[in-house]
Amino acid sequence: MQNRIVLISDDSDFFEYVLPKLSLRKSDELYRFGFDSLPECLDLISTSLLIINSESSKEKTLEILKLVENAPCIVFSYNEEEDFKIKAYKAGMLNYFTLMTSDEEFTAKLVPALNTLAVLEKNSVYRNMLVKKNVITDNNEVFIDYSNILDKELEKIEKKSANAILIAISPNDKTKFLLKSNQIETVILSNIRKNDILMTYAPNKYFLLLYDTNIDLAKKIWEKIRQNIPEKIYAGFAAAGLKSRQQLINEALNRLHEDMNRDNYISSVVDKNSAKNFKIFRQEFNKKLDKVMTPVFYQIQQKYNHRLFGMSLEQFIGDGNGVMTIKGKHASGSFKISSPGLSKINIDITYEPTPQSTKTKFPQAKRINIEPDELEAGLLEDLLEQFIVEFKSEVNA
Numbered sequence: 001m002q003n004r005i006v007l008i009s010d011d012s013d014f015f016e017y018v019l020p021k022l023s024l025r026k027s028d029e030l031y032r033f034g035f036d037s038l039p040e041c042l043d044l045i046s047t048s049l050l051i052i053n054s055e056s057s058k059e060k061t062l063e064i065l066k067l068v069e070n071a072p073c074i075v076f077s078y079n080e081e082e083d084f085k086i087k088a089y090k091a092g093m094l095n096y097f098t099l100m101t102s103d104e105e106f107t108a109k110l111v112p113a114l115n116t117l118a119v120l121e122k123n124s125v126y127r128n129m130l131v132k133k134n135v136i137t138d139n140n141e142v143f144i145d146y147s148n149i150l151d152k153e154l155e156k157i158e159k160k161s162a163n164a165i166l167i168a169i170s171p172n173d174k175t176k177f178l179l180k181s182n183q184i185e186t187v188i189l190s191n192i193r194k195n196d197i198l199m200t201y202a203p204n205k206y207f208l209l210l211y212d213t214n215i216d217l218a219k220k221i222w223e224k225i226r227q228n229i230p231e232k233i234y235a236g237f238a239a240a241g242l243k244s245r246q247q248l249i250n251e252a253l254n255r256l257h258e259d260m261n262r263d264n265y266i267s268s269v270v271d272k273n274s275a276k277n278f279k280i281f282r283q284e285f286n287k288k289l290d291k292v293m294t295p296v297f298y299q300i301q302q303k304y305n306h307r308l309f310g311m312s313l314e315q316f317i318g319d320g321n322g323v324m325t326i327k328g329k330h331a332s333g334s335f336k337i338s339s340p341g342l343s344k345i346n347i348d349i350t351y352e353p354t355p356q357s358t359k360t361k362f363p364q365a366k367r368i369n370i371e372p373d374e375l376e377a378g379l380l381e382d383l384l385e386q387f388i389v390e391f392k393s394e395v396n397a
Helices: 012-022 035-045 058-067 082-091 103-132 146-160 183-189 215-227 245-263 278-291 293-304 377-395
Strands: 004-008 029-033 049-053 073-076 095-097 164-171 197-202 205-211 233-239 312-318 321-327 331-338 345-353 366-370
Touching (some): 004 035, 029 035, 035 058, 049 058, 082 095, 146 164, 146 197, 146 377, 164 245, 164 377, 197 377, 215 233, 245 366, 293 377, 331 377, 345 377
Parallel strands (some): 049 073
Antiparallel strands (some): 164 233, 321 331, 331 345, 345 366
């Protein structure tokens, strides 16, 4: 197997000293860099075995170790320095050698580093396959198809009777444009465990599944994450267990928008105490539709119409209801909002095959119930984007 080895030192004599110890083969790749040239080759060093001469650059060595925490790193120092050695191990160093290290001992320390590198290379190949198949994002370990991921994980949770919390995460309309690309997910991934799962459900919006925890602990983890994100960001929490995927998502999204509304609460247009009869309720409800549904439907149509290749969006808003349809080669999908009474709002999602379709299986029709005072722009936008994403991945694929 081909090995990629990177030597890092500002002392050229170090290169001559360590080369005979490596027993390189013709297929191996060897690179030499000084500390100041590393920013240009960060991708290279993060997927290589690093051998770093720390003698005159101890702080820079520690910075590199923290920067490429997954890459196998061996550090060289002329003398045993216990304090630095401890710091280097904490920063991610795999092994350590000095002038007193024999060739046999050096080889023994090199073998586990090369084995770790081989595992990383296999993981890299597998990861590239997942990116090509549109399973995870190109730049981070974030899953794209949250529907299938959640279905599989909820099945495991139910079988094991495990504790898990789903968190819906989003900035508001003002702050989402102030955050750099991937900024939210990078912070989240650096503060969660390897078995926790981060999924994207819309641009700059995420679902985070935390295992072996409860609501209180999840809120503490989230507070730690929130403190490291420079702009205001919100979260809604829902406990998994004996709930369908859609029930869990709806609960998390409702809690998310409750969190968002605490900062900028606008009194609900629908006042249950004043809705003494159906006529008054309908008038107030229609006013809310004008303020919420009409602009959101329009914004979603403008946002997605040019990004849905082979599909199209249409909308209709009438007295007391609104419909958005998406049409593709296999089927059309309908997202309909209506309010048959004073106590609830129904969102019905249905699918109908096209005459020329050869596809026989479609997602089941579903109904989402929300309270009148919960209908607000952020929640409606999230539900519409879910509807479009699911149609693209499950119906029009």
